[in-house]
Every structure is written in C-alpha cells, then in structure tokens.
Amino acid sequence: MLKSKKRWITPEINEQLVEQLQKESNLSPVVVKYFVSQGITNSVVMKEYLEMDEQSLHDPLLLFQMKEAVERVQQAIQLEEKILVYGDYDADGITSTSVMLSALHELGANATYEIPNRFDHGYGPSLNLFKQAIKDNVTLIITVDNGVSGHEAIEFARLQGVDVIVTDHHEIGETLPNANFIIHPRHPEGVYPFTELAGVGVAFKFACALLNRVPEELLDLVAIGTIADLVSLKGENRYLVKKGIAILQRSKRFALQALANIAGFDLLKADEETIGFAIGPRLNAIGRLGDAKPGVEFILSTSMDDATFLAKEIDKANKARQAIVAKMTEEATELAEQVMTESTKVLVIAKSGWNPGVVGIVASKLVDKYYLPTVILGIDDEKGIAKGSARSIEGFHLFNELSKNGDILPHFGGHPMAAGMTLQKEDVDELRTRLNDQAQHVLSDTDLIPIEKIDITLTLPEISVKEIESFQQLKPFGMDFPKPIFHIQESEVASIRKIGSTSQHVKMVVESNGATLDCIAFFKSYLADELYPETKISLIGDLQINEWNGKKNAQLLVKDVKALEWQLHDIRGVRQVNRWEHLIPKENSIVVYFNRASVQQFESVLSLPLHHIESLEESLDEKNVVFLDMPESEKQLEAVFTAIPTTKVYTHFYVSDDVYLESIPTRDQFKWYYGFLLKRDSFYLEKHIDELAKHKGWSKSKLNFMTKVFFDLGFVKINNGLVETVSNAPKRDLSESLVYQEHMMKSDLARRLLYAPKKELKEWFEQNNWVRTVSEEEQERWI
Numbered sequence: 001m002l003k004s005k006k007r008w009i010t011p012e013i014n015e016q017l018v019e020q021l022q023k024e025s026n027l028s029p030v031v032v033k034y035f036v037s038q039g040i041t042n043s044v045v046m047k048e049y050l051e052m053d054e055q056s057l058h059d060p061l062l063l064f065q066m067k068e069a070v071e072r073v074q075q076a077i078q079l080e081e082k083i084l085v086y087g088d089y090d091a092d093g094i095t096s097t098s099v100m101l102s103a104l105h106e107l108g109a110n111a112t113y114e115i116p117n118r119f120d121h122g123y124g125p126s127l128n129l130f131k132q133a134i135k136d137n138v139t140l141i142i143t144v145d146n147g148v149s150g151h152e153a154i155e156f157a158r159l160q161g162v163d164v165i166v167t168d169h170h171e172i173g174e175t176l177p178n179a180n181f182i183i184h185p186r187h188p189e190g191v192y193p194f195t196e197l198a199g200v201g202v203a204f205k206f207a208c209a210l211l212n213r214v215p216e217e218l219l220d221l222v223a224i225g226t227i228a229d230l231v232s233l234k235g236e237n238r239y240l241v242k243k244g245i246a247i248l249q250r251s252k253r254f255a256l257q258a259l260a261n262i263a264g265f266d267l268l269k270a271d272e273e274t275i276g277f278a279i280g281p282r283l284n285a286i287g288r289l290g291d292a293k294p295g296v297e298f299i300l301s302t303s304m305d306d307a308t309f310l311a312k313e314i315d316k317a318n319k320a321r322q323a324i325v326a327k328m329t330e331e332a333t334e335l336a337e338q339v340m341t342e343s344t345k346v347l348v349i350a351k352s353g354w355n356p357g358v359v360g361i362v363a364s365k366l367v368d369k370y371y372l373p374t375v376i377l378g379i380d381d382e383k384g385i386a387k388g389s390a391r392s393i394e395g396f397h398l399f400n401e402l403s404k405n406g407d408i409l410p411h412f413g414g415h416p417m418a419a420g421m422t423l424q425k426e427d428v429d430e431l432r433t434r435l436n437d438q439a440q441h442v443l444s445d446t447d448l449i450p451i452e453k454i455d456i457t458l459t460l461p462e463i464s465v466k467e468i469e470s471f472q473q474l475k476p477f478g479m480d481f482p483k484p485i486f487h488i489q490e491s492e493v494a495s496i497r498k499i500g501s502t503s504q505h506v507k508m509v510v511e512s513n514g515a516t517l518d519c520i521a522f523f524k525s526y527l528a529d530e531l532y533p534e535t536k537i538s539l540i541g542d543l544q545i546n547e548w549n550g551k552k553n554a555q556l557l558v559k560d561v562k563a564l565e566w567q568l569h570d571i572r573g574v575r576q577v578n579r580w581e582h583l584i585p586k587e588n589s590i591v592v593y594f595n596r597a598s599v600q601q602f603e604s605v606l607s608l609p610l611h612h613i614e615s616l617e618e619s620l621d622e623k624n625v626v627f628l629d630m631p632e633s634e635k636q637l638e639a640v641f642t643a644i645p646t647t648k649v650y651t652h653f654y655v656s657d658d659v660y661l662e663s664i665p666t667r668d669q670f671k672w673y674y675g676f677l678l679k680r681d682s683f684y685l686e687k688h689i690d691e692l693a694k695h696k697g698w699s700k701s702k703l704n705f706m707t708k709v710f711f712d713l714g715f716v717k718i719n720n721g722l723v724e725t726v727s728n729a730p731k732r733d734l735s736e737s738l739v740y741q742e743h744m745m746k747s748d749l750a751r752r753l754l755y756a757p758k759k760e761l762k763e764w765f766e767q768n769n770w771v772r773t774v775s776e777e778e779q780e781r782w783i
Contacts, residue, residue: 001647002530004562006452010487011037013457021046030456034484037455049238050473054214058204061476064190068182069165070209074319076109078142083111084138086125087296088145088199089118089287090540091280096203097142100167101300103207106215112138117294118357122318125150134160142206144169145199145225148184163673167202169231169416196232198345200225201240220251221299222398227272228280233478241476255299262311272476285318288357288518291700324355328362332376336366345439346396346446347374348432350386350425354378360389360418367391371450373398373439379425381454386428390419395447399437405431448685452560455484456542460491460515465552466607468543488539488556490564498528507560510537515538518546521558529583534759536564566647566771570758574652577605584650585607587623592616592640598654598719600631618643626650630753634768641770651761651769653753664747665706669698670734673706677716677725686721705743712737 013036016296023031025044048056061067066068076083077488083104087097088589097602099111104111114133116126124146130153133141140163143150147166152179155166164179169186176182183206184190185197197205204222208214219263223244226237248256256279260267261279276523286292294310295299302308335349345367354362359376366374373396377388392398398419402412408430412421413540423431477483494516506528508519519539521527531537539561546555570581584591591608593599610628613636625646630653665673685692685707693700710716713732717724735741752764765771 002561002563004560006450006485008454008455008560009453013037014372028467030458030462030467031470031474032377033456034474038481041783047361052239056212056236058236060209063183063185063192063205064187064597065181066183066206066209069183069206072140072163072165073210074373077107079140080110081143082137083109083140083271084133085111086141086143087115088112088123089115089292092199092230093145094283094299095221096200097296098299099145099200099207099221099586100142100204101209101296102218103215113296115296117291118287127151127153129155130157130448134162135381138162146170147179147184148177154179164270169197169199169202170291173707177592178509179602188702194236196235196237197708198226198229198231200236204391212228216247216341217277218241220253221545222249223248224275224279226282227275227478227480230479232480233476234480238481241272254301254304255311258304258307258311258612272478282314282318285321286314289317289531296719313429317449321358325358325361328354328358329365332362333369334368336370344436345372345443346435348428348435349375350379350428351379352379352381356387357746360391360667363389363391367393371448375649377428384425385422386420386425390414390421390489392417393447395443396439396450401442403779404438405434410588448565452540454484456490457487459489460510460512460517463543463554465545465554468545468554485540485559486556487541491517492532493533493536494533494539495533496531497529498525510539517554517556519556519558530567531563535567538562538564538677545601545649566764568758568762569648569650570755571650571652577602581606581608584626585624589626590644591626593628594631594636595629597656601654613639616640619645622646624648624650626652628652630750634749638768638770646771651753655754663703664744670706674710674715682722682724684721685723686769708739709734709737712739
C-alpha cells in the first residue's frame, strides 16, 4: 500500500459550528472551515479579517517612549543635528532603514544611514561603526530592526554625549541597553496592543508619529519587510501587509519596477508569494554575501537607470547566493551521509570555508531532506572557531537543548525552531555527541516522521473554481495564518501519467461521485509506478485555479498521497525484468518463487534476492510481496499470505510449462481420441504424435495429456511409447482421474492468476481474505 510520506495532522472540525458560522457570516462553507481550523470561531472576527481598514491601526503613541523619541527627533531636525539611521543586513533591516530615512528626509532632517557588514561587524550595534559615526559628528543614532542587544556600543555612544533611540522587535534580554529611548512592541513597561510587529513595522509606527499621518506610500516596504521576516500575519501586521501589497501592485517606486523587470514578475499580480520568493530573497542575498547598504540605495533610487543597474547587481548577488547554497548543500549532504548512523537523531555538520551568511538556508534544506534537527557550521581555521545556524523539527526545542551546553557554547541564541551559535572548532564533535544523546531522550521514532498540518478536509463535489476564488479574499497568507493545505478524501484515480522533459512529474485525474479534479505532482514520478486507475486514494495539497485559453479549472498541487486500499501491481506477461524490477522498492520487499527451475531463469537478471516457498519465515513486519512464478496450488498462495503480512502485491506469475497456456480438451476430443485408439488396439504415440497432432490440429501436449488421463483411468497401457487399449476396461468418468483433476485445478488457477483481468484477480484475493483494505484511521494508528 502506498503510504503517506508525512504524518497528516487533521484538525477536528465541528460541522454544526461551521454551519452556524456560515449562516451568521454569509461566507462560503469552505472559508468558514478554514477560519475554524485556525481557531477563529467568531463570525464578527471573521468579518474583521476580511474587511480591515485604517481602523485596524493602533495609535503609534501607545508605544512606550514614542512621544519622547519623536520630540528628540524633532529637536534634532530643528537644530540641524546629524542623524544616523543604523539598520540591519536582512530584508527587514533594509526596508526598516528605508522607511525611517524616507520619513526623516520628508521632514528635512540631515539624516544618513549605516548597515553593519555581517562578516566584518556582526549583528546589531557595532562599536567600531558607532565610533566612526561619532567621528563624523553624528549626535543622534536611531537603530531600526536591532538594538536591544547592543549594550556595549550604545553605552559608548552615550558616554560620548550621543543620544540613541532604539527601535526593535527582537527578543529582549534580561537587561535593556542604556539608550535614551527604546521603542519596542513588547517593552516590559509598555502597553501596546499588538506585540508582533516586524522591525519595519516598528519603524513605520515611528514614521507615522513623526509625520503625524499614515504614510501609505511606505506600506509597500512595510509589506516586504514583514513578510520576509516571517512574523505573524494576524492583527495589525495583517492590515499593514494587505494594504501594502495593494500599494505595491500599483507602485511607482523605481526599485520595484526595475526588480519586476529583472526578476520577471508582474507587479500588478504581485502577492505575498511574490514577496516571499522573488523580492525578499534578493534583498536578503546582498547581506548574506557582503555589504547590504546597496539595498537601501536601491530602494530609494530616484531614477529608473539607477534602479535598473542596482536591480541587476542584486539579482546577480541572488544567483551567486543560490550557487553557494547549492554547493554547500551538496557538500553538507555528503558529510551527513558519512556521519549518519541508524541512531542519529541530530545532524551537526561542519566544514572549513563555508559562508556563514547562508548556513541557515543549508540547515533548512537538510531538515527538509532528512527531517532531523540540523546544525550547519562554517569553520574559521585562523580564529579556531565554528560559527553557524541550526534548524529543528517539532519536538526538539533548539534553544532549550542548546542551553544545556553552555560550557561549550559561549555564544548562542534563538528560539524553538531556529538558532545561531559560535563555538571552538575542537568542540564540534562534542556538541554532536551531546545533542544526539539529548535527542535520544526527547525524540521518539514518531517524532522523526515529517508533519503536514491539514487545514481543510473536502470531498471532490465540494471543490469548484468559485470556492477556490472565494479563498482569494482570505489573502495574504503567512505566519499564523498559513496558506491552507487541503485534504481531498476518498477519491479514485481516473488516469495518471508521467510528464516533464525527464518524466519527473506526474499528472493525474481523480474522481468521486461524478466529480473530477486535475492534479499535478512535481518531482513525484514514483506515483505513476505506484498508482493505477481505480485505486482509492486520499491527497493533500494546494488548491489552485488553472487558466488555459480563457477557461478556468480547479487543480490540486499535490504535496502527499496515500492509498486507501491494498495495491495489486500487475506485471504479468512482462518478460523483460528490466521493465518491472525498478517498480519494486529495494527495501522491505520479498520475491517468492514456487518452482525451483525459476531460479535458473531469474537469478542472473534479478537483483532482488529470491525466496522459495519452503524457505519462507514468518514475519511480523509488513512487506511488499512479489510472486515471481505460478504456484502449484491455492494453498501455496495462502501460505505466503499467512507468513507475510502485506498491503502491496506484485504479480508476475512466470510460467514455462505449456500446460498453463493450453485449453482443456473437450469431452468430444477425449471421445474421438479414445475411439481412435480402440480401432487400432495399439498406437505408437511416440513415433506418430507429430502426424496425429497435425491431422487434428491439436498440440502434442494435449495428446500427451489425454493419454495420461486414459492411463490413469486404466483405459490404456503405455510401454516405451506404445499405447495399447485395455480390453473390457470399466466405465469411469474423466473427473475420477487424478491427472485430470490436477490439470483442471492448475487450469482453474491459471484462469484466475494468469488470464483474469486485474480487477477480478484483486477481488479474488480479497474474497479469500488474504489481503485487506486498511482504513485511514488505522493507517494513522500505524504512524
């Protein structure tokens, strides 16, 4: 049986509640189901999600110390002080810097900016950069998207008489830095209603307070930074992003127009996925490889020529980043394969020369591949340190587990699913050993099966273009409001085939109760080998609208599939082994043969080991069973199924004996042949069999079989090929012959196993209770 690759986690949906909320809200039942799956069970709140306006914004002055910070900036502008906006090197930091500078320049401030280099200065306020700013006569520093951990640099600035305003959204440590003012949505003394703003969101609130209005023209940047930083898309962030995307779609900003041209996306159709997969990664790339300051210059470009030049440079950096990631991922995978054992539960991979700017991406890719918590470290041999990032899986709290190793981790930080760290390179092996020991106590075997959280379960008749279009009103999707994963229940495969230049993808149509759905499964060519028409399956994936020649159709982008019944793979008649052996999984499969002569036929061409029926050992574990040749009887088949539990059967049923292929002689044929023998008293069959066979148009095997039946019944004697009739032989029915009975049994078995249509063969196996369909609920219990 085709089992799902992941654990499907399905929420329990109260259908009565859905019906009630649907009536109250007048929303589509499918939309209501999604809200309920996200824990939103109030029709008024549902409407608020869909009908957000400027009222969704909170007063920026509710942020702790905002009023005082605004007054300090106004004073600096009035006195023509030099202001430095100090940002960060990721997309959130670049957009935060751009938003703050835009507001300050609109007010006529003498403002410039600085962004630390990841490799030269590290994250957050840099003492060296602050010293340089003070030499340049800066008297007010405003940090954006950083600052709450910059104690040393901020303290230095204050001692030099420079004021510092921190605007940040990152986790606050045990103590706050000695800044003049700290604008933070989770400030311990604050009461701001929404705590999940991104760095650019905090900078935007500061801009609102400075300008005494809502600068909607900056919301495109707010949307980019918020989505790229993977913060919650609930509450105020939802309005900022939704409105920001609308601004972005009709943006006159040179930077966005140029990037759309270079990256090949349509601004008018841009959405959260455009930001997440096209804009955000390109802005992040420059900071991952070097200096991120050109990112701000790019966003604030004042001509199309400048914007286009910088867009090309940024795109080039992104391609370089992709190449570095690909190479590092390949190297990390090779190293992982070398260190992994059956007991490995955490991967800690390190290598000299790896770019620390992309280690987090590589760690994510290895988690996707192996579904194990993964630490990727770049070793600096000159400094003797290893620096890198980690990504985790559900059940392994990275921050907590790393905290147990403080003696070898002088610098680390993060949260349950991601972390960064620095340690001595000689401690890397020790960290690997410790984390694996810790994981043995924390992670069960079930925890190591990837999770796919389902949002909505549907039947095929519930799916339509109209229903899918109704989901557009729910956008934008993101953190805490994910793009829905749909579970399509109990459908049948109507057709399936491989597509793509190298046949690496699959296109199939599923049907149920008269409804059909087109499905595309990228990089899942194995499905075409595992599934066939009429197989009952469940699928999960992303419902989309496919538009072709003006016609719209519903389509599922498949993420995972599982069969809802045992599977029979029919490879009867396929003589060439290389045409079917690749279909059989190398692991957990057993090839059974009944005739010892079959070994000579297959052992040299079949790579899978062969097991004779008499050598089978009982197994508690489920296996894929391959029937290589024809059994002698039903009992032999039953013995295999009794010994080996299975939900996936491959039927080859090779035969070399023509008897399986020969039709049973009719009674008239028996009658004629017996009369022929009686007329002659004796007949030298061995000598004249070819002539007789040709005369009657029968096969020699048919003549030999009828002769054996007559001998078995006592009608003839056989001596060295001479057949002589027995005088006064008693009348007996053909069915009394053991030879005849055995032949009939084999012919009946051949009819069932060799010649029956696949559907009939499958039904016959089920009637004998040799294999059975397993419900989805029981499959879940297996997991």
